[in-house]
Amino acid sequence: MNETNEAIEANEANKANETNEANKANKTNEAIEAAFAALGLDERLVLKLKEEGIGAPTSVQAGAIPALLEGRDGILRSPTGSGKTLAYLLPLLQRIDAAKKETQAIVLAPTQELAMQIVRVAETYGGALGIRTVALIGGAALSRQLDRMKTKPQLVVGTPGRVREVASLRKLPLHQVRMAVVDETDRIFSLGGKGDVESLLRGIDRERQIVFVSATRTDAMKEAESRWLRGPVETGAAEGEAEHGLPGSIKHGFMVGEKREKVDLIRRIARNLKPSGALIFVNDIERIGELLSKLRYEGFSVDALYGDTPGKERGEVMRKFREGKTKLLIASDVAARGIDVPGLPLVIQYEPALDAEHYVHRAGRTGRMGKTGQSIMLMTPQETFIATKLGKQLGIAFEELRLREGKLLAAGKKRSGGRAAAAKEEPRAKAASQAKSATQAKSASQAKSTPGKKSAPPAKPVPEAKAAAPQAKPGGQARPMKEAKPASQAKPDLAAKPQTQTKAKAKADRKKDSKNKGAPRWLKEKRNASNPVDPS
Known part of the structure; x- marks a missing residue:
């Protein structure tokens, strides 16, 4: 019995909610009809507005x-x-x-x-x-x-x-x-x-x-x-509406990249934002064919409109775009004039608008009838001044944008993540510190084991000998410097003596030979007897 009563109460509550919603809808419709009727419109037109x-x-x-x-x-x-x-x-x-x-x-x-x-x-x-x-x-x-x-x-x-x-x-x-x-x-x-x-x-x-x-x-x-x-x-523009002819529901921005990077920027925008449709504007119609082929190669459903596109073909292109069968539509300013696609969320300007008037008509394809929209200009570093110029002329704040983590963010805005990002960086910093310490230790070990290198001050023997010299002088008369030298320092001097004698002997032999050259035999023998060769 309790379950039956609860079910009955639930049904009554649902009926009451439906009745309230229906009453609200009726009141809303009546208010709309009254608002249009108050303007003096024919009743048949008011009913058609309601139907639409x-x-x-x-x-x-x-x-x-x-x-x-x-x-x-x-x-x-x-x-x-x-x-x-x-x-x-x-x-x-x-x-x-x-x-x-x-x-x-x-x-x-x-x-x-x-x-x-x-x-x-x-x-x-x-x-x-x-x-x-x-x-x-x-x-x-x-x-x-x-x-x-x-x-x-x-x-x-x-x-x-x-x-x-x-x-x-x-x-x-x-x-x-x-x-x-x-x-x-x-x-x-x-x-x-x-x-x-x-x-x-x-x-x-x-x-x-x-x-x-x-x-x-x-x-x-x-x-x-x-x-x-x-x-x-x-x-004119109503109170709260912009004087430049664009609704306030449009966001205006630009992305910076070299000319060769613009196609990739469009690819990234479309892949990450996944718009239901996007209108791409070009200044030069000769670029339409090139851009069309490149985007199709990237796998996008894309079409194009030229200023001289035949009426039948143009109607077919627009039908597919409105129905969502084509996601990207490339057009020149002339070809795109008057295009009205309900709820179009995105306008991409492959090249910046030629002037403020062109920008208004480009950006105005989105954000219609109070819906939100985004307008993005693709600019080279040398073209960024155009955003400043258009901003002053139209009273619009253009924001530099970048794609980060699959989202369109202001260029100066940091990545989201906070502690998570810091936690990811901490192990990297620790590993880098350990690697640096290991490299320094290895370098020190190699310097210590390599002979002849003066990489460490303690390896120098001369300062120690000089420090010990004053203590070896008992009365200031002794000469402790040579006696205080360690054996390791005396060896180089002993080793150098035979080398010096050998050089002197060779010099004497060369001198003797020069004197004996051309002399008679008896004179050579006499000279050799008076100056015997040192056997050492």
């Missing part, structure tokens, strides 16, 4: 949506990954009249990838409102895109050059367009698309709404804003 799991509106969305719904021009500048796409796309979709079969809005993007990303979002939310979207991007078949334009889409998303080309063929009536958004405005202008953008803006309805969107704000953008926008609402 979108939480509360971000600061840029909360600041931009109400004003854009009123039809005001806008300048949306906030960190990469802060939700700018929904900030302009939701009010734009809501202002489109789905009953009219004509193109009422255009969105311009600098790259194919960003344009297709916007198309996917527009189809997700525009489908709930009955709005048709068509993509006009360079690199794809123009004939197919012209066929799609026959369906009279209410929204067109594309790259400036292709949209202008279609408009010039009179397949896109610009005079019907009442809303235009220029996404990544700074990048479009830097890539030479400013002329195409301004040509399109001149052709749309005079009573139009224009929105410029970017993570950074260049001088060219400011000049264009003064020309094309009328009383725009501005959404």
Whole structure:
């Protein structure tokens, strides 16, 4: 009976917990719906946001949506990954009249990838409102895109050059367009698309709404804003967000190594950190092929994107990367513009960014929508000044990093281990000390046993003789020095005497021979008789 009662109580407790969690979830959903509804969004869009799991509106969305719904021009500048796409796309979709079969809005993007990303979002939310979207991007078949334009889409998303080309063929009536958004405005202008953008803006309805969107704000953008926008609402970095256009959830660092070591650095980073995916940037597209082959040789699943990669191939490469089938993706700045991979944890810059603007767009591929991310620049010792320069321009603290014990740590940080590391070093130090003592003892033994070496002061006999000399003088008249010498010192003198006599005899013989040379026989005999040879 007791066990049955306990089981019943446990079931009731579980049901109560589930009910509480369900109530909390309902309250959370209601709060989210209320937050988006308070911005003035259509109920169908709010429900779609709930289905997509979108939480509360971000600061840029909360600041931009109400004003854009009123039809005001806008300048949306906030960190990469802060939700700018929904900030302009939701009010734009809501202002489109789905009953009219004509193109009422255009969105311009600098790259194919960003344009297709916007198309996917527009189809997700525009489908709930009955709005048709068509993509006009360079690199794809123009004939197919012209066929799609026959369906009279209410929204067109594309790259400036292709949209202008279609408009010039009179397949896109610009005079019907009442809303235009220029996404990544700074990048479009830097890539030479400013002329195409301004040509399109001149052709749309005079009573139009224009929105410029970017993570950074260049001088060219400011000049264009003064020309094309009328009383725009501005959404800058919110309080607590960085002014450089990057979210605070990104960690910025660099690793130092020679050029020939950079591939090995990437290998070590990937092996130790094991990221779900990493985007690798290069400055020179000619390096992409070399880097691709080397990393594949190391056994990595790696792919590459070039600026002129065909649309179909590009879509396949990005699909594999998003699904995790490819772990590393190499790309140039142009090719990677607009890449949005949810939860991308790591960006590696094989070569440092050319300037602060390029760095912002590279590092901004990670740490999106509040998630953490890591950006690492690989630099030679001669390039480290770039980190200091970028840090001053962007207000970012770059940290020198090293891989230690399988972790990415600051270069000045000591290894972890503490006592364990000291315990490992103690036997090594003890063994080294013992080896040193043994070497010193061996050297001393060899010096002692080797004759003729004056390695030790006690072996010198002269100081002892000098020390004994004063004591041998009883009255100061004796000469004890020669008598006090030990036998070991006298032997060398005795041995030297026969050697001296032999030399003198040889000298005398040579002198005698020189005198007798050429003399008569009787004179030689007389001289020898008067100077007999010493038999010794």
